[in-house]
Amino acid sequence: MRDLAKDPEAARRALRTMWTARRFEEAVDQLFARGLMHGTMHLSIGQEASAVGTCLALRPDDMITSTHRGHSHCIAKGADLTRMMAELLAKDTGYCRGRGGSMHIADVATGNLGANGIVGGGIPIAAGAALAQKLGGTGRVVIAFFGDGAANEGAFHEAANLAAVWELPVVFVCENNHYGMSMSADEAFAIEDIASRAAAYGFPGITVDGNDLQEVYEAVSAAVDRARAGAGPTLVENVTYRWKGHSKSDKNLYRTREEIADWQARDPIARFEQAVRDAGGLVEAEIEAARKEATHDVREAIRAANAAPPALAGRDVLLGAVYAGAVHAEVPA
Numbered sequence: 001m002r003d004l005a006k007d008p009e010a011a012r013r014a015l016r017t018m019w020t021a022r023r024f025e026e027a028v029d030q031l032f033a034r035g036l037m038h039g040t041m042h043l044s045i046g047q048e049a050s051a052v053g054t055c056l057a058l059r060p061d062d063m064i065t066s067t068h069r070g071h072s073h074c075i076a077k078g079a080d081l082t083r084m085m086a087e088l089l090a091k092d093t094g095y096c097r098g099r100g101g102s103m104h105i106a107d108v109a110t111g112n113l114g115a116n117g118i119v120g121g122g123i124p125i126a127a128g129a130a131l132a133q134k135l136g137g138t139g140r141v142v143i144a145f146f147g148d149g150a151a152n153e154g155a156f157h158e159a160a161n162l163a164a165v166w167e168l169p170v171v172f173v174c175e176n177n178h179y180g181m182s183m184s185a186d187e188a189f190a191i192e193d194i195a196s197r198a199a200a201y202g203f204p205g206i207t208v209d210g211n212d213l214q215e216v217y218e219a220v221s222a223a224v225d226r227a228r229a230g231a232g233p234t235l236v237e238n239v240t241y242r243w244k245g246h247s248k249s250d251k252n253l254y255r256t257r258e259e260i261a262d263w264q265a266r267d268p269i270a271r272f273e274q275a276v277r278d279a280g281g282l283v284e285a286e287i288e289a290a291r292k293e294a295t296h297d298v299r300e301a302i303r304a305a306n307a308a309p310p311a312l313a314g315r316d317v318l319l320g321a322v323y324a325g326a327v328h329a330e331v332p333a
């Protein structure tokens with residue numbers, strides 16, 4: 001298995017992508033605080049190794065489905081930063097022409113079948129997409145990203161069962177960040193590892209340190225190889241932590257400052273940088289360059305998105321994006 005920290009090209013790409021995800025979310029956090037961004041959003045700061053390690057194990061034509069906490073998944077799969085930023089700033093050049101916001105970014109061109117505001121909603125979509133790949137003989141694999149809370153949804157269990165029975169080329173990637181809103185996973189589960197649920201459906205499950213890029217990459221790579229070989233699904237549980245609240249309305253009253261600080265000390269990006277230093281994959285100036293490039297890319301995305309025209313509003317525009325033509329024509333004024 002490739003050692004990402006030793007491989008200069010892979011290390012550079014991984015660092016730049018993790019920093020881009022981090023800087024993007026720090027920027028939208030600030031834009032929101034300044035009243036320049038509306039609605040809500042869910043930040044995945046602290047979870048970057050899960051998104052990036054997983055997508056590094058994919059081919060460009062493989063696919064993902066994402067969640068309400070999906071910025072880093074979109075970025076790791078190759079989404080255009082300016083179109084993402086434009087979507088969050090309600091601009092006409094956004095992925096949904098500014099009508100969807102943070103939770104509705106889909107980018108079929110990079111294999112991203114969409115974020116999803118319905119907890120667990122992306123899991124059956126991934127299984128369905130995997131069925132299409134199997135029937136079409138495309139050799140592509142589909143990743144379903146979801147949280148610990150989603151593992152208690154019926155959608156997870158139904159999709160897991162069908163994927164197992166039909167040996168679908170899908171990998172279930174559970175990002176166990178310890179909370180579903182304010183509900184601690186310790187209270188929501190009577191099992192130690194969410195990965196153990198795979199056994200109930202007859203496929204392998206593995207729990208890894210989700211803040212360790214290499215561990216995530218290795219586990220998902222093995223699962224992707226298995227799926228591509230026609231052997232069916234795997235459940236990979238990435239144990240991680242979100243530093244910020246659940247969403248913009250979260251007062252963070254259900255966990256302690258000490259707990260958050262403890263996890264911040266396990267920052268997945270700082271850890272990988274240290275691994276790269278130790279392995280000699282990149283010199284300090286190259287590590288610094290990856291950080292700077294990410295900061296620059298995010299600034300450019302904000303600049304370009306700010307300059308773009310606002311999303312169009314009005315009844316016809318909005319209904320036109322929801323209903324097919326014939327149905328639209330019948331909606332009374």
Ligand SMILES: Cc1ncc(C[n+]2csc(CCOP(=O)(O)OP(=O)(O)O)c2C)c(N)n1
Pocket residue numbers: 068069117118119120146147148149150151177179180181246
């Ligand atoms: C079907 C459904 N139920 C409830 C909600 C409200 N809701 C939004 S996010 C969330 C928690 C999800 O937790 P988890 O799956 O662990 O993901 P995380 O937020 O931790 O990334 C809930 C209950 C929803 N959007 N959809």
